[in-house]
Amino acid sequence: MSLRSFLEEDHAGTLEKVNEFQNLLVNLQYEGKAWRGSNLKQIGGLLRFFKKEVGRHMRIEEEVEFPFLKTHLPRLECLIEFLSAEHREFRRNLRALEFLWAQLARNSRASSHPKWMERFTGRAGYVANLLKGHLQEESKILYRVADRLLRNEEKRALMKKIRRWAK
Ligand SMILES: [Fe+2]
Numbered sequence: 001m002s003l004r005s006f007l008e009e010d011h012a013g014t015l016e017k018v019n020e021f022q023n024l025l026v027n028l029q030y031e032g033k034a035w036r037g038s039n040l041k042q043i044g045g046l047l048r049f050f051k052k053e054v055g056r057h058m059r060i061e062e063e064v065e066f067p068f069l070k071t072h073l074p075r076l077e078c079l080i081e082f083l084s085a086e087h088r089e090f091r092r093n094l095r096a097l098e099f100l101w102a103q104l105a106r107n108s109r110a111s112s113h114p115k116w117m118e119r120f121t122g123r124a125g126y127v128a129n130l131l132k133g134h135l136q137e138e139s140k141i142l143y144r145v146a147d148r149l150l151r152n153e154e155k156r157a158l159m160k161k162i163r164r165w166a167k
């Protein structure tokens with residue numbers, strides 16, 4: 001297996017979930033009250049996936065991959081800083097989204113205001129686009145460059161570290 005396909009193993013599944021998330025946001029806005037509960041519930045499931053699974057993927061990158069790549073390919077440092085900032089931006093917005101979602105899910109008074117739904121779908125759309133763009137930058141630039149420039153023994157060492165972390 002190439003280093004690139006190894007590193008992006010989680011990306012395909014995450015991209016599918018983001019697409020599902022975007023479809024549900026459209027449904028939430030246009031299917032009306034009768035489906036609201038069911039749409040919100042499914043969206044809640046995806047928010048948990050983003051927090052847990054995507055959160056884990058990002059931690060492996062921050063704790064193992066990014067430091068390794070910075071050391072072995074210093075020219076990637078700027079790109080890695082940018083990608084790390086996107087991780088922080090993702091987490092910050094996801095937390096805000098969880099709060100907005102929780103109010104909608106329990107039908108709180110504040111969330112009955114139409115502006116609340118607007119805030120939720122606006123931010124949710126932003127998070128979806130942020131994540132999609134991020135995965136693309138990593139797959140198309142970072143992982144590809146790493147695959148091309150690292151020596152074989154470095155690739156093996158990196159994959160070993162990641163497997164060890166993931167256990
Ligand atoms: Fe990332």
Ligand SMILES: [Fe+2]
Pocket residue numbers: 011057061135138
């Ligand atoms: Fe990634």
